[in-house]
Amino acid sequence: MADHGTGAVHSQDLEAHRATYQGFIKGSIILTIFCLYILVALVAFAFITSGNLLIGFGGLIIGTLALIIDARAGNNWYLSAGWLVIFGLLTAVMIG
Numbered sequence: 001m002a003d004h005g006t007g008a009v010h011s012q013d014l015e016a017h018r019a020t021y022q023g024f025i026k027g028s029i030i031l032t033i034f035c036l037y038i039l040v041a042l043v044a045f046a047f048i049t050s051g052n053l054l055i056g057f058g059g060l061i062i063g064t065l066a067l068i069i070d071a072r073a074g075n076n077w078y079l080s081a082g083w084l085v086i087f088g089l090l091t092a093v094m095i096g
Contacts, residue, residue, distance in 0.1 A: 026075070030067055033080050037063040037087065044091045055094060059087040 037060055044056040066080045073079075 026071065029077060030071055033067060033077070033084060034063070036084055040084070040088050040091055044094070048091065048094045051094070055091065059083075059091070063087060 041056040041060050044059065045052050048055060063080065063083055066083045070077050070080045
């Protein structure tokens, strides 16, 4: 017969699975927000006539720093989401 071990071994496995799942969710959030930064930067590159490189690359750099800060801080994504909104609004104002 197969030996399934004690309950303590399974609880440690459960914690490892939980940590892996939380890491996957955190990575998915980071990747999604970064893709949105890239999307806004591409809009800035294509449609802003003056200063498009400064606004596009500046927004990407600041966004990357905001993502790093939020990833280190925990599950609080306010800085990254806030900068994404500001970056998007700034790009929209510069287009129109």
